[in-house]
Amino acid sequence: xxxxxxxxxFLAFGIFSCQDDDVTPQSVTSVTIKDLPGDxxxxxxxxxxxxTGDKGIFTFFSLSDSSIVSNSDSASTKWDIxxxxxxxxxxxxxxxxxxxxxxxxxxxxSDLNSIPDSLSFLVDNNPVFAVDRSWYKYDPxxxxxxxxxxxxxxxxxxxxxxxxxxxxxxxxxxxxxxTVRDESRYYTFRYIxxxxxxxxx
Amino acid sequence: MLRIFNFLLIWxxxxxxxxxxxxxxxxxxxxxxxxxxxxLLSAVPMPTLMIKSQMIRQAGSTRLQDILGEQAGIVVVPQxxxxxxxxxxxxxxxxxxLILLDGxxxxxxxxxxxxxxxxxxxxxKKIEIVKGPSSSLYGSEALAGVINIITDQSLRTNxxxxxxxxxxxxxxxxxxxxxxDKNLRLSLTANHYSTNGYDFSPExxxxxxxxxxxxxxxxxxxxxxxxxxxxxxxxxxxxxxxxNAYQVINGVDSIRVNGTGFLxxxxxxxxxxxxxxxxxxxxxxxxxxxxxxxxxxxxxxSSELHYQDDFKQQFLRPEIQFVFSxxxxxxxxxxxxxxxxxxxxxxxGDANDRAQGTYYIFAQHEWDPNSKWSIVSGLRFDQNSSxxxxxxxxxxxxxxxxxxxxxxxxxGSGFKAPDFRQLYLNFDNAxxxxxxxxxxxxxxxxxxxxxxxxxxxxxxxxxxxxxISPESSFAINLGMQYSLSKDLSMDFNLFQNYLKGLxxxxxxxxxxxxxxxxxxxxxxxxxxxxxxxxxNWQLNSSxxxxxxxxxxxxxxxxxxxDVQDGQYFGRNPETLVTYxxxxxxxxxxxxxxxxxxxxxxxxxxxDKTLDLSARCIYRGKFGIMNxxxxxxxxxxxxxxxxxxxxxxxxxxxxxxxxxxxLTVSKRLFDQWTIQAVGENxxxxxxxxxxxxxxxxTFYLQIQYSIYxx
Numbered sequence: 034x035x036x037x038x039x040x041x042x043f044l045a046f047g048i049f050s051c052q053d054d055d056v057t058p059q060s061v062t063s064v065t066i067k068d069l070p071g072d073x074x075x076x077x078x079x080x081x082x083x084x085t086g087d088k089g090i091f092t093f094f095s096l097s098d099s100s101i102v103s104n105s106d107s108a109s110t111k112w113d114i115x116x117x118x119x120x121x122x123x124x125x126x127x128x129x130x131x132x133x134x135x136x137x138x139x140x141x142x143s144d145l146n147s148i149p150d151s152l153s154f155l156v157d158n159n160p161v162f163a164v165d166r167s168w169y170k171y172d173p174x175x176x177x178x179x180x181x182x183x184x185x186x187x188x189x190x191x192x193x194x195x196x197x198x199x200x201x202x203x204x205x206x207x208x209x210x211x212t213v214r215d216e217s218r219y220y221t222f223r224y225i226x227x228x229x230x231x232x233x234x
Numbered sequence: 235m236l237r238i239f240n241f242l243l244i245w246x247x248x249x250x251x252x253x254x255x256x257x258x259x260x261x262x263x264x265x266x267x268x269x270x271x272x273x274l275l276s277a278v279p280m281p282t283l284m285i286k287s288q289m290i291r292q293a294g295s296t297r298l299q300d301i302l303g304e305q306a307g308i309v310v311v312p313q314x315x316x317x318x319x320x321x322x323x324x325x326x327x328x329x330x331x332l333i334l335l336d337g338x339x340x341x342x343x344x345x346x347x348x349x350x351x352x353x354x355x356x357x358x359k360k361i362e363i364v365k366g367p368s369s370s371l372y373g374s375e376a377l378a379g380v381i382n383i384i385t386d387q388s389l390r391t392n393x394x395x396x397x398x399x400x401x402x403x404x405x406x407x408x409x410x411x412x413x414x415d416k417n418l419r420l421s422l423t424a425n426h427y428s429t430n431g432y433d434f435s436p437e438x439x440x441x442x443x444x445x446x447x448x449x450x451x452x453x454x455x456x457x458x459x460x461x462x463x464x465x466x467x468x469x470x471x472x473x474x475x476x477x478n479a480y481q482v483i484n485g486v487d488s489i490r491v492n493g494t495g496f497l498x499x500x501x502x503x504x505x506x507x508x509x510x511x512x513x514x515x516x517x518x519x520x521x522x523x524x525x526x527x528x529x530x531x532x533x534x535x536s537s538e539l540h541y542q543d544d545f546k547q548q549f550l551r552p553e554i555q556f557v558f559s560x561x562x563x564x565x566x567x568x569x570x571x572x573x574x575x576x577x578x579x580x581x582x583g584d585a586n587d588r589a590q591g592t593y594y595i596f597a598q599h600e601w602d603p604n605s606k607w608s609i610v611s612g613l614r615f616d617q618n619s620s621x622x623x624x625x626x627x628x629x630x631x632x633x634x635x636x637x638x639x640x641x642x643x644x645x646g647s648g649f650k651a652p653d654f655r656q657l658y659l660n661f662d663n664a665x666x667x668x669x670x671x672x673x674x675x676x677x678x679x680x681x682x683x684x685x686x687x688x689x690x691x692x693x694x695x696x697x698x699x700x701x702i703s704p705e706s707s708f709a710i711n712l713g714m715q716y717s718l719s720k721d722l723s724m725d726f727n728l729f730q731n732y733l734k735g736l737x738x739x740x741x742x743x744x745x746x747x748x749x750x751x752x753x754x755x756x757x758x759x760x761x762x763x764x765x766x767x768x769x770n771w772q773l774n775s776s777x778x779x780x781x782x783x784x785x786x787x788x789x790x791x792x793x794x795x796d797v798q799d800g801q802y803f804g805r806n807p808e809t810l811v812t813y814x815x816x817x818x819x820x821x822x823x824x825x826x827x828x829x830x831x832x833x834x835x836x837x838x839x840x841d842k843t844l845d846l847s848a849r850c851i852y853r854g855k856f857g858i859m860n861x862x863x864x865x866x867x868x869x870x871x872x873x874x875x876x877x878x879x880x881x882x883x884x885x886x887x888x889x890x891x892x893x894x895x896l897t898v899s900k901r902l903f904d905q906w907t908i909q910a911v912g913e914n915x916x917x918x919x920x921x922x923x924x925x926x927x928x929x930x931t932f933y934l935q936i937q938y939s940i941y942x943x
Contacts, residue, residue: 118748139801139803141803141812141813141814142812143812160690160691161691166693170877170879171750173668173739173750173752175872179877179879180805180877181803181877181878181879182803182804182805182812182876182877182878183801183802183803183812183814183878199812201805201810202810207810209807209808210807210871210875221810223810
């Protein structure tokens with residue numbers, strides 16, 4: 034399957050410099066990734082009507098490089114997050130050798146300037162994952178997944194850096210009104226990765 | 235003077251009924267539904283509505299939902315699955331209103347609401363409506379209110395035939411005959427109704443509402459073997475056949491299916507009143523009813539079976555009731571009974587009967603210490619084999635300040651038992667990405683899956699699964715009636731309903747092949763509150779105006795709290811920008827309109843041979859959520875446009891709308907009546923979001939009556 038990833042990047046405003054003189058965080062970039070496949074389906078079984086073609090493998094992604102990491106590197110710290118269907122794993126705990134952890138936080142992505150020190154990160158412990166199911170809502174009648182607005186994934190990356198992330202769509206092309214006929218398991222999300230090791234964005 | 239007159243009327247009810255029947259004297263009405271005893275409507279300390287046969291006749295409504303929907307504070311709402319309508323009172327869903335036919339409950343609720351078209355309006359004498367919980371008398375389901383449809387008890391020999399024909403090849407034939415002797419009254423009512431249905435989406439195979447026809451027969455016997463004994467036997471047989479053709483959404487494709495459906499419903503009521511002594515009355519009743527419906531759908535292309543469904547419900551209730559009214563100004567009513575209910579349906583995975591039994595006992599005290607005060611208190615205890623016990627108290631107080639002004643206060647609690655679906659549903663279709671199990675089956679199903687090694691994760695603690703209790707409410711109604719003059723009256727009622735333990739589906743586990751398993755639990759809390767107002771103005775002997783209005787706020791209390799705490803967000807589907815929902819942005823529960831109004835004008839000519847009735851109904855904007863209405867191949871789109879699963883001001887609401895109805899009746903040569911009815915004159919339709927809102931309809935009716943004087 035052909036995957037196309039478009040990376041849109043732009044410089045965030047230096048909103049922190051004026052209020053905090055002690056530590057000037059490295060200027061950060063908001064990145065939007067469109068249609069990152071998370072083990073999508075390729076067809077439908079005509080008898081059982083169940084979707085088919087999923088391979089049961091994660092797509093690994095590096096937040097610092099904004100790129101897909103090969104599945105052969107799954108045991109490395111090259112990747113930070115992995116997606117498969119609605120499951121999101123973080124490189125740490127039972128999922129990988131990294132220092133990764135995460136927590137789902139309620140708020141507005143652009144308003145969150147720093148990760149509160151009081152927050153402690155969770156680590157994957159299969160089948161319980163740091164990113165729990167609260168980030169999406171599933172409507173069994175319409176058979177549609179919807180990322181819940183205001184759910185921010187606060188992530189500690191494989192090498193102990195911090196990032197904030199918001200998932201915007203679960204369907205290819207981020208349709209405004211997704212239905213069961215849209216291709217699912219394609220993530221559109223935005224994130225800010227802070228490379229300097231601080232919790233500020 | 236008037237008070238004494240009224241007071242004298244409280245006791246000899248039989249005489250009173252006879253007088254009221256003759257229409258010659260304008261007297262206060264009697265209501266039986268509010269207290270299970272005959273009580274003057276003006277002395278009932280609860281919010282009530284009474285629809286008299288004259289109003290039904292003038293409006294020319296043949297469908298029960300039409301006449302109900304023209305009343306203040308009664309909203310006809312489409313069901314969430316787009317199938318049929320239901321009645322919403324005080325913002326509570328249709329399954330929270332108990333519907334009685336001659337005092338006995340109708341059964342056979344399809345996804346919650348009763349198909350009201352099963353009941354014709356031809357032989358209705360009156361409809362009594364009590365708002366607010368009445369579980370203290372009626373038990374389960376009487377949370378929002380009770381609608382009691384009282385059929386005609388002919389007091390003289392007569393016969394009536396009416397034939398109606400109108401739009402969409404709809405025909406309605408009614409026959410009624412009554413034979414009255416000194417001690418015996420017999421009557422028979424028959425009805426045949428058929429319609430071609432209608433189609434809002436001709437490009438899609440099948441109609442929005444498929445053609446159907448039904449037939450009903452209602453024999454009645456009333457026998458007074460001695461002045462101390464009254465025996466009443468009535469039965470009802472109803473049969474409906476549907477011809478179905480649909481385009482159904484199946485996975486990601488849609489397929490065309492057709493087939494037939496049926497609905498049979500029978501009931502039998504036997505009652506015996508024994509007037510032991512003055513002020514002492516004993517009533518024994520037996521009520522048995524059965525509802526049976528089925529659908530078979532075959533794939534059009536291959537003739538293979540696509541879907542088959544069979545649902546059979548039975549209800550049996552013996553009951554005794556005792557009324558003690560020997561003391562002046564007081565009346566005590568007490569009763570006890572047992573309900574045996576069974577369901578047998580293909581939806582529960584096997585052909586076994588699911589049964590439950592309920593024992594109950596109730597008592598009520600009516601006290602009218604003087605002409606200014608009325609106090610009614612009641613209590614009922616229900617003991618059910620599946621969900622345990624329930625205690626329902628109620629208190630109503632009425633105070634007449636002066637001739638013009640009176641107040642009513644009623645406080646009570648109501649409950650609704652978990653329905654059979656919530657207890658026994660066993661839905662596990664390979665094609666669906668989810669399974670739903672009722673609380674009585676979820677544990678064994680999970681154990682089975684666990685043994686097969688198919689459970690990946692449990693999502694709820696083990697203790698939370700498989701237990702369920704009734705939904706319950708606590709409500710306050712505060713009313714004021716003010717009669718400016720004999721011809722102009724106003725009626726206001728403030729209401730508040732606190733509902734808790736509302737049953738919803740919750741995900742309980744995920745299987746290894748990513749199937750989510752759902753069950754039911756008591757989870758959410760809601761509040762509905764508002765104001766009902768009604769004005770009636772008799773301009774002169776010919777012209778009458780009526781205006782009704784309801785303001786309603788209905789919220790999920792947990793959502794409201796989270797919104798207040800800033801925990802709800804919305805996302806613009808185009809720009810994908812997220813924002814916070816403010817308290818005032820939250821609109822509330824789906825399918826509720828904040829504003830609902832009715833306006834009526836009735837004109838009767840001086841010689842009473844010409845009637846003109848114009849009605850206008852307004853329903854304010856409302857939202858739709860979580861719909862599965864794909865029966866006609868069209869998905870009803872959710873109002874939620876910002877992905878937060880609640881209704882807020884950024885969402886896409888169904889706009890408010892007006893419906894206008896007009897009826898003209900003319901009586902000729904005493905015995906003939908010709909009636910022309912135009913419903914929804916301006917053809918307001920909302921094909922996708924309100925498929926049950928029928929377009930412009932015309933009828934012509936001819937009725938012939940004979941009397942023996």
